[in-house]
Amino acid sequence: MKTRLIAKTLLTSLGLFVLLAPQRTHAQLVPQPWVSVGGKDGDVTYSIGARAFDWGAEFGIGPDSATGVDVLRFLSLPIVSPYVGLGYYSEDKGVAVSGGVQVGASDNLFLGVGYNSVRGVNGQLGIRF
Numbered sequence: 155m156k157t158r159l160i161a162k163t164l165l166t167s168l169g170l171f172v173l174l175a176p177q178r179t180h181a182q183l184v185p186q187p188w189v190s191v192g193g194k195d196g197d198v199t200y201s202i203g204a205r206a207f208d209w210g211a212e213f214g215i216g217p218d219s220a221t222g223v224d225v226l227r228f229l230s231l232p233i234v235s236p237y238v239g240l241g242y243y244s245e246d247k248g249v250a251v252s253g254g255v256q257v258g259a260s261d262n263l264f265l266g267v268g269y270n271s272v273r274g275v276n277g278q279l280g281i282r283f
Contacts (some may be wrong), residue, residue, distance in 0.1 A: 156202040157278070179274075183206070184206070184282075184283045185204040185205060185206040185262070186204065186205045186206070186264070186280055186281070186282050186283075187202070187203070187204045187280060187281065188202070188205075188256075188264070188278045188279060188281075189201070189202050189265065189276060189278070189279055189280070189282025190193070190203065190212075190214075190264075190266075190268070190276045190277065190278040190279075191276060192268075192270075192273055192274050192275050192277065193257075193274050193275065193276075193277025194212040194216065194217055194273055194274025194275070195217055195274070196260050197217040197218075197277060198213060198215070199214065199216045199217065199270075199274060200214065200215045201213060201214035201215065201270075201273065201276065202231065203224075203226070203278075205226070205228060207226025208227065208228045208229070208230055209225070209226065209227060209228070210225070210226035210227075210228060210237065210239070211223060211224070211225055211226065211251075212226060212239070212241070213222045214241075214243075214270065214272070214273050215257070215273075216243060216247060216270075216272045216274075217272075217273075218245050218247075219245065220243045220244050220245035220247040220272060221243065221244050221245075222241050222242050222243030222244060222247065222250060222264035223241055223242065224240065224241030224250060224252050224270065224274065225239055225240060225241065225248075226238070226239035226252070227239065233254070233257060233258055234255050234257050234258075235255065235256045235257075236253070236254070236255045237252075237253065237254055237256070237268075238251075238252070238253045239251070239252040239270075240252075241270070243272045247272045249267075249268075250270055250271045250272040251271050252268060252269060252270040252271065252273075253268065253269055254266055254267055254269060254276075255267060255268070255278070256278065258282075259269070260283070262281055262282050262283075263280070263282070264278075264279075264280045264281075264282065265277075265278065265279060265280075265283060266278030266279075266280065
């Protein structure tokens with residue numbers, strides 16, 4: 155029970171930190187798309203997403219063919235970009251929370267790892283234009 159309280163406190167703190175952090179003045183004008191594959195409870199999950207101005211949206215397909223959309227908020231740091239998000243999924247899955255990090259692998263490529271309460275753990279591959 156104590157570890158659940160600590161985990162919820164940390165997730166809430168990170169979420170508030172990301173949402174209230176000041177934005178960079180030279181935000182990217184072209185969206186950065188990505189694809190993601192993951193799994194939860196033995197089911198394969200998929201999603202596609204895009205990010206612009208430190209905000210993102212992700213459309214995902216989870217277990218039992220549940221579909222949903224997540225709204226994400228990024229914190230742009232020099233190499234890594236942590237994010238938190240909130241979404242809604244069909245098939246009685248309801249509200250989903252998500253979080254993760256994206257890391258620049260090269261000038262035009264980034265990798266990421268994330269967790270979504272409906273879609274589980276996922277890996278991401280994206281491009282920058």
